Amino acid sequence: xxxxxxxxxxxxxxxxxxxxxxxxxxxxxxxxxxxxxxxxxxxxxxxxxxxxxxxxxxxxxxxxxxxxxxxxxxxxxxxxxxxxxxxxxxxxxxxxxxxxxxxxxxxxxxxxxxxxxxxxxxxxxxxxxxxxxxxxxxxxxxxxxxxxxxxxxxxxxxxxxxxxxxxxxxxxxxxxxxxxxxxxxxxxxxxxxxxxxxxxxxxx
Numbered sequence: 001x002x003x004x005x006x007x008x009x010x011x012x013x014x015x016x017x018x019x020x021x022x023x024x025x026x027x028x029x030x031x032x033x034x035x036x037x038x039x040x041x042x043x044x045x046x047x048x049x050x051x052x053x054x055x056x057x058x059x060x061x062x063x064x065x066x067x068x069x070x071x072x073x074x075x076x077x078x079x080x081x082x083x084x085x086x087x088x089x090x091x092x093x094x095x096x097x098x099x100x101x102x103x104x105x106x107x108x109x110x111x112x113x114x115x116x117x118x119x120x121x122x123x124x125x126x127x128x129x130x131x132x133x134x135x136x137x138x139x140x141x142x143x144x145x146x147x148x149x150x151x152x153x154x155x156x157x158x159x160x161x162x163x164x165x166x167x168x169x170x171x172x173x174x175x176x177x178x179x180x181x182x183x184x185x186x187x188x189x190x191x192x193x194x195x196x197x198x199x200x201x202x203x204x
Contacts, residue, residue, distance in 0.1 A: 043102045048095070055094040060087060074156065077164045088163040097171050100178060111181045113188045128189070133197055135186035146175040 003018040004010040015021075053070070060067045063083050064076055077087055091097055109116040120128060150172035157165040190197045 043106055045099065045102050048102065049099055052094040052096040052099060056087075056090045056096060059090040059094075063087075077162050078156065078160050081160075081162065084162045084164055088167055091164060091167055097167060100171075100175055104178075109185075111178070111185055113185050113192075116185060116189050125193075129194060129197070132186035132190045135183055136190065136198065139183050139187075146172055146179050150176055 003020055004014050056073065057067060057069070060073050060076060063080070063086065064072075067073060067076060073087065077084055103110060109119050116128065150169065153165050153168040153172055156162075157169055187198065
């Protein structure tokens with residue numbers, strides 16, 4: 001389906017005005033003030049990650065203004081060992097190395113099947129089943145992002161040992177373990193309640 005004449009060169013307004021799209025009205029839902037306050041009180045991992053990343057990048061740019069992203073930071077750490085301890089400190093002070101703890105505190109049921117059973121109700125059973133199926137599906141399809149980054153930083157540290165890369169090796173080693181625990185929890189819950197779901201994915 002081609003929404004506009006040239007999908008490579010179009011504006012959001014052209015997409016919005018495409019005759020192939022229909023505007024849906026009345027799809028908003030009013031959230032009670034108490035529920036809204038509860039959501040606002042919860043940690044926001046996306047905002048926390050952005051803040052930590054920006055703090056690191058801002059700090060590294062004081063050393064080299066040309067830095068644009070974390071790939072550049074990796075290169076700086078390799079090429080300028082004299083800046084390594086400063087950059088390592090930026091990772092620690094920003095909170096970047098401990099962001100993973102937020103999900104453990106907010107959603108302990110992601111990592112412990114008994115905690116998952118404790119939050120299970122008839123009302124949320126299907127939602128939890130969908131969540132666990134999605135976790136297993138990502139395993140089968142090869143969700144290897146943490147493993148890839150762990151090996152990247154291990155290789156960098158072997159070639160040119162730095163405090164920064166040592167910290168990142170420890171971080172991604174922890175993230176790999178967390179990821180393994182998360183998937184094991186989802187799998188165990190499905191094996192208890194819906195073993196047929198496991199069979200479905202193994203047949204794919």
